[in-house]
Amino acid sequence: xxxxxxxxxxxxxMILATGLYRASHLTVGVVSVARxxxxxxxxxxxxxxxVAVSLTLYGTARAGGWFGRRWxxxxxxxxxxxxxxxxxxxxxxxxxxxxxxxxxxxxxASSAAAVGLGIRGAAASAVLLLATSLAVHVxxxxxxxxxxxxxxxxxxxxxxxxxxxWWYLRRQGALLDAAxxxxxxxxxxxxxxxxRMAHHAALHDTVLATxxxxxxxxxDANAAPVxxxxxxxxxxxxxxxxxxxxxxxxxxxxxxxxxxxAVGAALEAAVRSAECLGLRVAAQYHALPVVPREVAGALEAAVxxxxxxxxxxxxxxxxxxxxAGGGDGALTVTVVDRGAGFDPAAAxxxxxxxxxxxxxxxxAAIGGAAGVESAPGEGTRVELRWPA
Amino acid sequence: xxxVAVVDDDRMLLDGLRSxxxxxxxxxxxxxxxxxxxxxDGPGHGADVVLLDLVLRDASAPEDNVRxxxxxGSRVLVIxxxxxxxxxxxxVAAGADGYLTKDHDLDSLVAAVETVAEGGTxxxxxxxxxxxxxxxxxxxxxxxxxxxxxxxxxxGLTLKATARRxxxxxxxxxxxxxxxxxxxxxxxxxxxxxxxxxxxVREDGLDG
Numbered sequence: 001x002x003x004x005x006x007x008x009x010x011x012x013x014m015i016l017a018t019g020l021y022r023a024s025h026l027t028v029g030v031v032s033v034a035r036x037x038x039x040x041x042x043x044x045x046x047x048x049x050x051v052a053v054s055l056t057l058y059g060t061a062r063a064g065g066w067f068g069r070r071w072x073x074x075x076x077x078x079x080x081x082x083x084x085x086x087x088x089x090x091x092x093x094x095x096x097x098x099x100x101x102x103x104x105x106x107x108x109a110s111s112a113a114a115v116g117l118g119i120r121g122a123a124a125s126a127v128l129l130l131a132t133s134l135a136v137h138v139x140x141x142x143x144x145x146x147x148x149x150x151x152x153x154x155x156x157x158x159x160x161x162x163x164x165x166w167w168y169l170r171r172q173g174a175l176l177d178a179a180x181x182x183x184x185x186x187x188x189x190x191x192x193x194x195x196r197m198a199h200h201a202a203l204h205d206t207v208l209a210t211x212x213x214x215x216x217x218x219x220d221a222n223a224a225p226v227x228x229x230x231x232x233x234x235x236x237x238x239x240x241x242x243x244x245x246x247x248x249x250x251x252x253x254x255x256x257x258x259x260x261x262a263v264g265a266a267l268e269a270a271v272r273s274a275e276c277l278g279l280r281v282a283a284q285y286h287a288l289p290v291v292p293r294e295v296a297g298a299l300e301a302a303v304x305x306x307x308x309x310x311x312x313x314x315x316x317x318x319x320x321x322x323x324a325g326g327g328d329g330a331l332t333v334t335v336v337d338r339g340a341g342f343d344p345a346a347a348x349x350x351x352x353x354x355x356x357x358x359x360x361x362x363x364a365a366i367g368g369a370a371g372v373e374s375a376p377g378e379g380t381r382v383e384l385r386w387p388a
Numbered sequence: 389x390x391x392v393a394v395v396d397d398d399r400m401l402l403d404g405l406r407s408x409x410x411x412x413x414x415x416x417x418x419x420x421x422x423x424x425x426x427x428x429d430g431p432g433h434g435a436d437v438v439l440l441d442l443v444l445r446d447a448s449a450p451e452d453n454v455r456x457x458x459x460x461g462s463r464v465l466v467i468x469x470x471x472x473x474x475x476x477x478x479x480v481a482a483g484a485d486g487y488l489t490k491d492h493d494l495d496s497l498v499a500a501v502e503t504v505a506e507g508g509t510x511x512x513x514x515x516x517x518x519x520x521x522x523x524x525x526x527x528x529x530x531x532x533x534x535x536x537x538x539x540x541x542x543x544g545l546t547l548k549a550t551a552r553r554x555x556x557x558x559x560x561x562x563x564x565x566x567x568x569x570x571x572x573x574x575x576x577x578x579x580x581x582x583x584x585x586x587x588x589v590r591e592d593g594l595d596g
Contacts (some may be wrong), residue, residue: 231491234491235491238469238470238471238489238491241470242470242471282489282513282514282544284471284513284514284517284542286517286521287521287523319544320513320543320544321544322517322542322543322544324521334543334544336543336544336545337544338544338545338546338549373553375549375552378546378548378549378552379545379546379549381543381545381549381553
């Protein structure tokens, strides 16, 4: 009962609760058969049938996340309606007295039906179960009326109580989901705002400073270092425009309580630090998700690492960075160069082992994954995925 | 000898290109103008390859510009400062034969012009990225192989490395990229979404 949405948790709880209810009835059955009719194979057979149907119903519900309608009906019809008659036929009247273990099963069948079949199915199965009890009472000699009333009351209240619990939990679950999604949206907006502030600060320190200096006539605008700086800052502006232009950033799946942050600013920081060291980076972004802060931090460090590797080992002045969000809040980042590359199979440690180890470790720490591919003369490709 | 014309409304860039191309013996620059109208009315009409700025200040739609230049018998290589992905995809679907950002060096530009002049497609990681992440609902359906090649080429791998990754020959990889272009050509796409038009109106101050 740890994960999932509020609705899923409500469903998991109802499966557990009605399952325990059924388990308590089956326990009574085992004790009763062992005590009163331990030598009757038919009694054990009927008990085994009830256990098998219960296991199927709750096994499929657990595996699939919710009750399968046909298994609920199967339980109502077999356990609740057919088994009493089978027991009466095989074992005689006392086996199906209204307070016996077999009739008890009708109560747990009605509770599963109340949550698993919707209101009409629940009503229909309650009527079926009550009619079965009544018919059994009429047919079986020696069945006492007081016990019948008690049993009918138990079936009815099981239905109503299970339905009310389910209704309440489902409503709470929906409210919880709505609140959660609102919180995620607010967090995403806050992260966007923070990213915008980071961009403004960066614009102030770079483009604005450069333009102001040139406008003041203090430097030769055509000097090589100034032109390099302009090219770098033009590239930064280009990426900035592209990021704003792309699809809106969608909230990813921030862990509860973890501060979320837009990943674009973190990647930009890595790109700018590589550019300051003279590497040209062609970066393209698409639908970047909002991620927990430590994920953004680890991605920034891993991208830095990969870009550093291009700068020091690839023998090329250019690297390519792409980052694209998937629909489900997942993110794939690649750092690629068209440089010297290396032989990944080289045993002497030159085969990019250091790079592989460092990006792997960083990504593994945040539940992500990394891949490094290369071939001599064909450049290197580093892929970072989050989540793994 | 390949004849070339340029349509761009940035005078600085026009001057730059003029002096750049003057040094290339294989190319002859016929005209460098600021609108498609000016190009079609002047000596640039019918140039082998037209370098067309993606977004011109005269509010003309990129795909209309591409179609008019194609009708005049030129092949079109689209260039832009910012990779505006929806417009790039639309321009290539309308008949442009390639896309480059303006920050490339002279050699890449000349290579792209030559490719386009020979009837090929000047692929670029930016164009591949625009196709790979096209979210337009009526985009053509791509085969898994085409998508993989597209994504790998968009990530910056060379065609050769892209091909090695997919365990195919570079020629086949190139064929897949060309296939994607063909699919977009055939699908033809509505030029602009309503939001694009609305933005355009705002930018032009037409809404008062």
